[in-house]
Amino acid sequence: MKTRIAVLVSGGGTNLQALIDAANRGELPHGELALVVSNNAGAYALKRAEAAGIETAVCLREKGQPRADFEARLQVVLSAHGIDMLVLAGFMAILSAEFVKRWPDRIINVHPALIPSFCGEGYYGLRVHRAALDYGVKVTGATVHYVNEIPDGGRIIAQKAVDILPDDTPETLQRRVMEQAEWILLPRAAEEVAEKLGTEKG
Numbered sequence: 209m210k211t212r213i214a215v216l217v218s219g220g221g222t223n224l225q226a227l228i229d230a231a232n233r234g235e236l237p238h239g240e241l242a243l244v245v246s247n248n249a250g251a252y253a254l255k256r257a258e259a260a261g262i263e264t265a266v267c268l269r270e271k272g273q274p275r276a277d278f279e280a281r282l283q284v285v286l287s288a289h290g291i292d293m294l295v296l297a298g299f300m301a302i303l304s305a306e307f308v309k310r311w312p313d314r315i316i317n318v319h320p321a322l323i324p325s326f327c328g329e330g331y332y333g334l335r336v337h338r339a340a341l342d343y344g345v346k347v348t349g350a351t352v353h354y355v356n357e358i359p360d361g362g363r364i365i366a367q368k369a370v371d372i373l374p375d376d377t378p379e380t381l382q383r384r385v386m387e388q389a390e391w392i393l394l395p396r397a398a399e400e401v402a403e404k405l406g407t408e409k410g
């Protein structure tokens with residue numbers, strides 16, 4: 209049986225698109241992209257999911273609402289769809305230790321830097337690339353890792369280095385890291401973990 213994957217998104221969804229494209233090329237044989245959940249109703253990623261015929265759900269956390277309420281609703285949606293594994297693909301919320309413990313070695317995340325550099329709370333999206341440029345590193349990259357209770361602290365599954373060029377802006381660097389690393393690593397890691405979980409499922 210295929211591992212049922214939910215992809216959690218917040219924005220543009222180019223990493224989701226990379227997963228969809230890989231699945232269409234037959235490169236995700238052990239996984240099924242069964243659901244896309246966004247914590248942002250306006251996320252373009254939802255359009256990508258609809259275009260690919262994947263079910264979608266929006267799970268919002270209103271201002272002042274406890275994270276536990278948001279996560280309880282998220283858990284209901286995931287259970288209703290029989291989800292086995294989560295892929296965080298540009299999901300800009302931190303999941304609590306309690307939530308993560310319910311999904312041991314079943315959540316993976318893509319981070320746009322070489323962990324342990326430029327990671328942890330406050331490092332997301334363009335901020336990561338801005339920090340790398342401000343520091344002056346000459347090489348950055350992307351990491352796919354398991355998600356545990358420490359933000360960006362779970363076991364590393366895959367990493368790929370990307371050169372920083374003299375004229376880079378956060379935007380040009382973000383694009384190159386996506387093209388040369390994230391869109392390649394994430395589908396491969398998703399397949400690797402889906403296969404492992406499928407073996408456990410029998």
Ligand code: GAR
Pocket residue numbers: 218219220221222223224253297298299300318319320331332333336386390
């Ligand atoms: C990606 O670069 C992803 O690695 C990053 O946000 C971008 C989302 O783009 N994620 C984080 O920073 C999480 N800490 P996308 O919506 O086009 O996939």
